[in-house]
Amino acid sequence: MHLPDFRPVSYSRTTITELMVPSYANFGGKIHGGILLSLMDKVAYACAAKHAGNYCVTVTVDGVEFRQPVEVGELVSLMASVNYVGNTSLMVGIKVIAENVKTRIVKHTNTSYITLVAKGEDDKPTQVPGLTLETPEDARRFLEAIKRREIKEHSRQAFQNEKNRQTLAEDLAFLRTERCKLAF
Numbered sequence: 770m771h772l773p774d775f776r777p778v779s780y781s782r783t784t785i786t787e788l789m790v791p792s793y794a795n796f797g798g799k800i801h802g803g804i805l806l807s808l809m810d811k812v813a814y815a816c817a818a819k820h821a822g823n824y825c826v827t828v829t830v831d832g833v834e835f836r837q838p839v840e841v842g843e844l845v846s847l848m849a850s851v852n853y854v855g856n857t858s859l860m861v862g863i864k865v866i867a868e869n870v871k872t873r874i875v876k877h878t879n880t881s882y883i884t885l886v887a888k889g890e891d892d893k894p895t896q897v898p899g900l901t902l903e904t905p906e907d908a909r910r911f912l913e914a915i916k917r918r919e920i921k922e923h924s925r926q927a928f929q930n931e932k933n934r935q936t937l938a939e940d941l942a943f944l945r946t947e948r949c950k951l952a953f
């Protein structure tokens with residue numbers, strides 16, 4: 770199958786809108802975070818697979834932070850676009866909003882970033898088309914995605930260094946300052 774060298778951001782931009790039905794809610798009447806995560810994964814897949822022209826798998830989910838609850842009866846829309854492409858990976862940005870149809874109040878629930886990898890017929894990572902940035906906003910998102918990846922890599926290395934920095938005695942002494950009880 771021949772894939773184009775480049776595809777524009779607009780080619781794969783995808784929106785899913787779904788009504789929040791009672792079976793999605795927890796005992797407090799708010800929508801389970803897992804329902805929203807599943808919808809985010811779904812829209813990210815649709816967007817990434819369309820750009821890639823191939824089956825994709827989810828590698829990482831970043832920036833998930835639900836700041837406001839979503840209620841039963843609200844319409845949740847998830848807007849996804851490819852923000853960045855590497856060689857075989859893509860980062861999809863997803864903006865989630867919830868709308869109360871009666872009051873017309875729209876809440877911005879979260880913006881998250883899902884990285885997926887395209888797989889070929891042999892189930893191995895396969896190259897994705899490059900991304901044509903059609904607006905300055907597309908260029909800003911592409912650059913931000915690069916910075917996001919770099920910061921994540923630094924943070925991963927810093928965490929590894931920090932883990933190995935202290936002795937067990939120092940770690941245990943630190944735990945005594947926290948709200949936990951050592952039972953061993």
Ligand SMILES: CC(C)(COP(=O)(O)OP(=O)(O)OC[C@H]1O[C@@H](n2cnc3c(N)ncnc32)[C@H](O)[C@@H]1OP(=O)(O)O)[C@@H](O)C(=O)NCCC(=O)NCCS
Binds near residue numbers: 826
């Ligand atoms: C994702 C997966 C294909 C990567 O395989 P791999 O052998 O590590 O492949 P590579 O090292 O060649 O990496 C492939 C791409 O993934 C990217 N990648 C790998 N791990 C990553 C991570 N933790 N965060 C971001 N990108 C990552 C690499 O940077 C590379 O991107 P590039 O080609 O654009 O430079 C493999 O780990 C996998 O199949 N994981 C399971 C995915 C899955 O089942 N998801 C849930 C169900 S959809």
